[in-house]
């Protein structure tokens with residue numbers, strides 16, 4: 001018989017009662033170091049007093065009023081994001097997929113408003129992940145995820161990542177824009193070449209295309225800058241954010257310059273929950289922490305440290321790891337053995353890591369991770385690596 005909770009996930013048999021910083025405590029008393037952050041989302045870790053208090057205080061005042069009324073918490077959060085980014089205006093929603101849907105609609109509608117309704121297609125990339133709704137699945141283009149869900153939403157042309165010739169060849173008279181993750185998370189922790197991002201900006205300028213950036217996973221401080229594209233010294237025209245933006249509270253956003261934001265006039269797009277007082281109180285509390293002086297610089301420093309240690313571990317155990325890759329506090333180890341085996345060994349040692357495409361073990365600790373946490377994580381990772389050595393030897397002998 002089917003379980004009451006729909007079994008569409010392959011869940012690990014771990015249930016948590018509470019958390020503190022980077023640590024999670026299971027209902028049966030185990031203590032685990034969380035280097036997954038609920039998929040790069042709980043960026044302030046668990047039980048962060050400032051975030052928890054902001055949510056509790058707002059919940060006691062007013063949680064939800066709908067977008068029929070002004071929402072001061074959303075106005076403030078939008079202004080702070082505008083002040084900190086390329087954007088002139090922000091639309092709030094509830095998830096990454098929904099942010100990407102909003103971004104896709106904004107890009108198409110902007111072309112329509114510019115008198116070019118025939119320009120509705122997008123160039124997207126192999127290894128991308130943009131979400132599980134019908135349009136974002138089409139943008140993701142992964143055959144496994146699309147199977148059995150009817151006609152694929154029209155208008156997405158997939159080309160190899162980091163390949164500028166392929167992009168240039170794909171530009172046509174129906175192209176509206178390009179949608180790219182500056183650092184592919186689900187796809188295997190694959191960073192875009194910074195020159196590739198600059199070239200995408202240039203090709204958009206050359207052909208009058210809109211540059212859309214999916215920063216759902218790479219944004220909100222994850223790489224040591226507020227958004228990962230900043231490393232390339234370019235700005236997109238529109239951008240999606242979610243995951244870390246609410247520190248674990250469901251919140252998503254579409255950020256855009258005025259030229260494109262103005263396409264979503266009253267009546268063109270909307271959501272009931274999006275940007276409600278409670279979600280925006282969470283978003284503001286997250287920004288209080290990550291925009292505090294020195295915070296992002298420290299994320300960058302910790303990211304470099306984590307990466308240096310992963311490089312060393314990969315060098316030490318070439319029979320287990322091919323290489324380390326990533327940016328800031330979103331790092332990956334490309335595994336030789338099935339990544340799930342390494343992940344299970346990590347959990348056995350007390351370290352929660354997650355997996356990603358291309359057989360990569362993904363490490364995305366909360367941005368508040370301490371140096372002591374990093375020390376412990378690396379001890380656990382080394383132990384886990386030694387645990388799978390016999391399995392690697394067996395595989396090599398075959």
Ligand SMILES: *Cc1c(COP(=O)(O)O)cnc(C)c1O
Pocket residue numbers: 094095096097098100129130131132181185186214215216217218242243
């Ligand atoms: C997780 C993710 C999404 C989808 O976000 P949901 O909140 O799960 O809908 C979209 N894009 C990227 C890059 C992501 O990592």
